[in-house]
Amino acid sequence: MNLTLKVWRQKDARTEGRLVTYQAPNVMPDMSFLEMLDVLNEDLIAKGEEPIAFDSDCREGICGTCSMIINGLAHGGMRGTTVCQLHMRHFRDGETIVIEPWRARAFPVLKDLITDRSAFDRIIQAGGFVSVNTGGAPDANALPIGRIEADTAMDAAACIGCGACVAACKNASAMLFVAAKVSHLAALPQGQIEREQRVLGMVKAMDEAGFGNCTVTGSCEAVCPKEISLDFIARLNREYGKAILKNTFPPAGKGGD
Amino acid sequence: MMSLFRNLFCSSLGKKYLMAGSGAVMFLFVIGHLAGNLQIFLGPEAINRYGHFLQANVELLWPVRIVLLAIIALHIWAAAKLTLENRAARPQAYAQWQPTAATYASRTMMMSGIIVAVFIVYHLLHYTVMVKAVNLTGKDFDARPEFFDAQGRHDIYKMMVTGFQQWPVSIFYLVGVGLLCFHLSHGISAMFQSLGWKKRAYGECLDCGAKWAAALIFLGYSSIPVAILSRWIQ
Ligand code: HEM
Numbered sequence A: 001m002n003l004t005l006k007v008w009r010q011k012d013a014r015t016e017g018r019l020v021t022y023q024a025p026n027v028m029p030d031m032s033f034l035e036m037l038d039v040l041n042e043d044l045i046a047k048g049e050e051p052i053a054f055d056s057d058c059r060e061g062i063c064g065t066c067s068m069i070i071n072g073l074a075h076g077g078m079r080g081t082t083v084c085q086l087h088m089r090h091f092r093d094g095e096t097i098v099i100e101p102w103r104a105r106a107f108p109v110l111k112d113l114i115t116d117r118s119a120f121d122r123i124i125q126a127g128g129f130v131s132v133n134t135g136g137a138p139d140a141n142a143l144p145i146g147r148i149e150a151d152t153a154m155d156a157a158a159c160i161g162c163g164a165c166v167a168a169c170k171n172a173s174a175m176l177f178v179a180a181k182v183s184h185l186a187a188l189p190q191g192q193i194e195r196e197q198r199v200l201g202m203v204k205a206m207d208e209a210g211f212g213n214c215t216v217t218g219s220c221e222a223v224c225p226k227e228i229s230l231d232f233i234a235r236l237n238r239e240y241g242k243a244i245l246k247n248t249f250p251p252a253g254k255g256g257d
Numbered sequence B: 001m002m003s004l005f006r007n008l009f010c011s012s013l014g015k016k017y018l019m020a021g022s023g024a025v026m027f028l029f030v031i032g033h034l035a036g037n038l039q040i041f042l043g044p045e046a047i048n049r050y051g052h053f054l055q056a057n058v059e060l061l062w063p064v065r066i067v068l069l070a071i072i073a074l075h076i077w078a079a080a081k082l083t084l085e086n087r088a089a090r091p092q093a094y095a096q097w098q099p100t101a102a103t104y105a106s107r108t109m110m111m112s113g114i115i116v117a118v119f120i121v122y123h124l125l126h127y128t129v130m131v132k133a134v135n136l137t138g139k140d141f142d143a144r145p146e147f148f149d150a151q152g153r154h155d156i157y158k159m160m161v162t163g164f165q166q167w168p169v170s171i172f173y174l175v176g177v178g179l180l181c182f183h184l185s186h187g188i189s190a191m192f193q194s195l196g197w198k199k200r201a202y203g204e205c206l207d208c209g210a211k212w213a214a215a216l217i218f219l220g221y222s223s224i225p226v227a228i229l230s231r232w233i234q
């Protein structure tokens, strides 16, 4: 296959970027999208040009590092697929492909297709954890967990934090990410102690990072490589509502503000 | 208490609650108002009596009006604030962009909302404040004795028939109500989502129900100008 690529090139966070056109000849249909870029980069290096910078790590759809908008679609728009799992057989010979980084105020471009996603780390630091006493590992059956709760938590925990939800949302909202992280721990007994502080803290960190607001368009769910459902956002809304009420009207015997 | 207000008015999720809560109240009003208006099909007696009942209870009428106006103001404030934040959240647009899975209604809530706001202002000037200049008939809808019935009540029936016989006015009502229902076709299910009342078990029913509710409301409201323009009611 012969392809024309229009790739976003940007020297660093402070420099203006632009789309640069490249030819990618002899692309094999069995290559993954990232392998296709690797081959192009080999050519660029051979010609003494700066290779295209992009993020990747596991290349098997589990780490959430790879991230790019392909022809206007996050991760290329294939259902349940990260760019590293996207294969060139889904493109046509002679096609022009536009490749851009995630675009959001909270995800500034560092170089070419690489963005700074540490805003997600700050959200996790604000509540995406459970506090447990260390010591010997507890017996597996010491803490029974219902089937439905376990399944719900697993569905939410599938989030790999790639940021495609933000990238595809017309409002650059991180609600699906936060919803997955909050729901995951709220469904489990280990998550109960910090339940209210978690949702309050994570929503605050999300707002401070400058993400937009959900308008329930459903784009996030459609591009999510782990197919995290919009239902989790409803769950987040429920969690937050309960938390602000409990915070204001604490149950008898507990201090509030 | 302060933290509750701060969370509601300053956080992203809080503002969505305000948006959804105010939308829910307006939605209920829209249904009640439709039920009241459809009484025109029962003839002058029914609708004039209903109108008189509302007008006569000033102690009830004004508090309801004030609360509704405050709710509209809240809805518009939250819409404006959220939209500005959303714009700011993506300072650089994509060179190439395809909206994924998002319906047209969901992407144009602000636009449909703004046109509905203009329509609401016109509607209030037309039939509530009864500004002569906007009804295009050259008549004053508050004139005695022309627009009062035999019992001395305001003749709502005659006012509506005269008003909607002006086809440009009727067309504008159809457009206004059409866009309101378009807004609601997304808004009703989004409202349940924002308030955290949507679950997988009935989520799809809710999306579908929202579209049906919006369509029925449109049929209900548009039947009145259509019936009058087609001289079914005169
Ligand atoms: C007066 C001008 C109006 C403006 C500018 C406006 C604007 C908006 C905007 C921007 C949204 C957010 C969209 C989203 O989050 O998906 C929204 C949602 C909504 N609107 Fe309006 N709207 C207006 C009037 C109305 C009216 C008259 C009604 C009802 C009769 C209504 C009912 C709703 C509902 C139910 C929602 C869903 C709330 C949610 O997103 O959770 N709106 N409106």
Ligand code: FES
Binding pocket: A055, A056, A057, A058, A059, A060, A061, A062, A063, A064, A065, A066, A082, A083, A084, A085
């Ligand atoms: S590189 Fe790990 S998910 Fe794509």
